[in-house]
Amino acid sequence: MKPPPGLNIPDQHLVFKLQKSIYGLKQASREWHDKLTNTLIQTGFSKSFSNHSLFIKNTNIGFTTILVYVDDLILTGNDLNQINHTKSVLHNKFSIKDLGDLKFFLGMEVARSKQGRTLYQIKYTLELLQETGFLAAKPAPTLMVYNTPIHSQLGIPLHDVTSYRRLMGKLLYLTHTRPDISFSVGCLSQFLASPIDQHYKHATHILRYLKASPAQGIFFPSQNTTIIQGYSDSDWATCLDTRRLVTGWCFFVGTALISWKIKKQNTVSRSSSEAEYKALAMAACEAQWLLFLFRDLGIPHPKPVTIFCDNNSALHIAANPIFHERTKHIDVDCHVVRERLNNNTIHLLPFHTSLQLADIFTKSLSPSPFRYIVSKLGILDIHMPSLRGCVEINNDIISPKTNPRTSPRQINTYTTQQQNFPLLETF
Known part of the structure; x- marks a missing residue:
C-alpha cells in the first residue's frame, strides 16, 4: 500500500504492510x-x-x-x-485465466449455431427445481392463474418467511433470460415483508411452468437488422390493495429482444390515459439510453426509435402542444415524451391492442394470448421439454473461481468472436 498524502517518510520506496487482506x-x-x-x-x-x-x-x-x-x-x-x-x-x-469462447457467464449459458446465439439458464433452473422439490412436478402451461386476483391479506401467513424470500430472490435472477416470468415474479416480490399461503401457491405455479421448459431463453439471430423498436403498455389500477398502475415496456433490435422492464408506480393515476402516458414516458427514456449506447458502440441509427402504443388518448396528448386542465398534473411526463418526439428521437405509432407485446409485462394473460406473445418475443427452447433423462448438463463448462479473500485477484476472461459454428452446442 502506498503511504497516504501528507505523511513524511524518509525513504520514498517504503510501503505499508497490511495486517489483513x-x-x-x-x-x-x-x-x-x-x-x-x-x-x-x-x-x-x-x-x-x-x-x-x-x-x-x-x-x-x-x-x-x-x-x-x-x-x-x-x-x-x-x-x-x-x-x-x-x-x-x-x-x-494481473493474473488472468483465459476461459476461451463464451459458454458460461454468471449462471447464464450461451449456445451458438449458424442461425444465432441463445442465452439461457438451464443449469440454474434445474438446480432451483431440485432444491425446491419440483423436479418431478406436473408442468404448467402458463405462469399464474389469470382469473385469480392476488391480495396481501386474504390468506394464512407463512411461518417460514425466509424460504419464500429465498425462492423469490432466485426467481428474480432467472428473469435475466426469462422475460416471460418477469411480471409474475415482480408481482409476488412485493409481498416479501408478510407473505401468505396464496403467494407461495402462486410461486410454486411458476416453478411448475419452469419445469415445462427449463432450457428456454432469448434467441439472438445472426441475420438481423439494427433497427430499434419498442412497445409500451400499462394496466390501470391493477393493484387491488393500493390501486396503483403497473407499467411495462420492451425493446427489440430487429427481431431480438434486448431490454424490458416492469414497474409499479408510486402514485395513483386518475385515468387510463395518464397511466398509458407514464408508461410511454418511461419507454421514451429507455429509447434515448439505447441510442446513446449505440452511439458509443459505433452503430448508426439514423431513424427515430419507433414506439408502439395501443392508447390513442396518450398519443393525442403527446402530439398536442397545448396543456389543459386534464393534463396539467402530468406536465413532466408530457415534456419528456414531447421533447423526444420533437427532436426525432422517437416516433409514436398506434396499433391494435391484440398485438401489444408489452401486455405480458403488465398483466396475467390467458393461455392463448400468453403463448402468442411468448412466440413473438424471440424466446427459444433448445432442449426437449421432458426431464426424464433427456437433459444432460456438463459441469466441465463451469470453471471454479478462486476465493478472492485467500488468493490473489484473478481475472476471468471470456471471448466471443464473429464466426460460424457448425452445430448447435448443448450442455
Missing part, C-alpha cells in the same frame, strides 16, 4: 474497479458514459469491446490481433 475492506471493490479502469484506459480503451461497465476501443482495422463484472470480463470484437494484445496486456498487469 485488502478484500475484506469496504473500499476494496472501488479500488479494484479504479485500478482496472485505469489499466484499460491506458491501453487505449474508452469508458462508455451510457454503461460504466463497458469499455470500447475503435481503430482503423476494427473495434474491441470489454464488458466488466467485478473480475469477470467478456471480450469481443472483430479484430483478433487486438483481442490477443488486450489479453497479453491484462496478463502482464
Whole structure:
C-alpha cells in the first residue's frame, strides 16, 4: 500500500504492510474497479458514459469491446490481433485465466449455431427445481392463474418467511433470460415483508411452468437488422390493495429482444390515459439510453426509435402542444415524451391492442394470448421439454473461481468472436 498524502517518510520506496487482506475492506471493490479502469484506459480503451461497465476501443482495422463484472470480463470484437494484445496486456498487469469462447457467464449459458446465439439458464433452473422439490412436478402451461386476483391479506401467513424470500430472490435472477416470468415474479416480490399461503401457491405455479421448459431463453439471430423498436403498455389500477398502475415496456433490435422492464408506480393515476402516458414516458427514456449506447458502440441509427402504443388518448396528448386542465398534473411526463418526439428521437405509432407485446409485462394473460406473445418475443427452447433423462448438463463448462479473500485477484476472461459454428452446442 502506498503511504497516504501528507505523511513524511524518509525513504520514498517504503510501503505499508497490511495486517489483513485488502478484500475484506469496504473500499476494496472501488479500488479494484479504479485500478482496472485505469489499466484499460491506458491501453487505449474508452469508458462508455451510457454503461460504466463497458469499455470500447475503435481503430482503423476494427473495434474491441470489454464488458466488466467485478473480475469477470467478456471480450469481443472483430479484430483478433487486438483481442490477443488486450489479453497479453491484462496478463502482464494481473493474473488472468483465459476461459476461451463464451459458454458460461454468471449462471447464464450461451449456445451458438449458424442461425444465432441463445442465452439461457438451464443449469440454474434445474438446480432451483431440485432444491425446491419440483423436479418431478406436473408442468404448467402458463405462469399464474389469470382469473385469480392476488391480495396481501386474504390468506394464512407463512411461518417460514425466509424460504419464500429465498425462492423469490432466485426467481428474480432467472428473469435475466426469462422475460416471460418477469411480471409474475415482480408481482409476488412485493409481498416479501408478510407473505401468505396464496403467494407461495402462486410461486410454486411458476416453478411448475419452469419445469415445462427449463432450457428456454432469448434467441439472438445472426441475420438481423439494427433497427430499434419498442412497445409500451400499462394496466390501470391493477393493484387491488393500493390501486396503483403497473407499467411495462420492451425493446427489440430487429427481431431480438434486448431490454424490458416492469414497474409499479408510486402514485395513483386518475385515468387510463395518464397511466398509458407514464408508461410511454418511461419507454421514451429507455429509447434515448439505447441510442446513446449505440452511439458509443459505433452503430448508426439514423431513424427515430419507433414506439408502439395501443392508447390513442396518450398519443393525442403527446402530439398536442397545448396543456389543459386534464393534463396539467402530468406536465413532466408530457415534456419528456414531447421533447423526444420533437427532436426525432422517437416516433409514436398506434396499433391494435391484440398485438401489444408489452401486455405480458403488465398483466396475467390467458393461455392463448400468453403463448402468442411468448412466440413473438424471440424466446427459444433448445432442449426437449421432458426431464426424464433427456437433459444432460456438463459441469466441465463451469470453471471454479478462486476465493478472492485467500488468493490473489484473478481475472476471468471470456471471448466471443464473429464466426460460424457448425452445430448447435448443448450442455
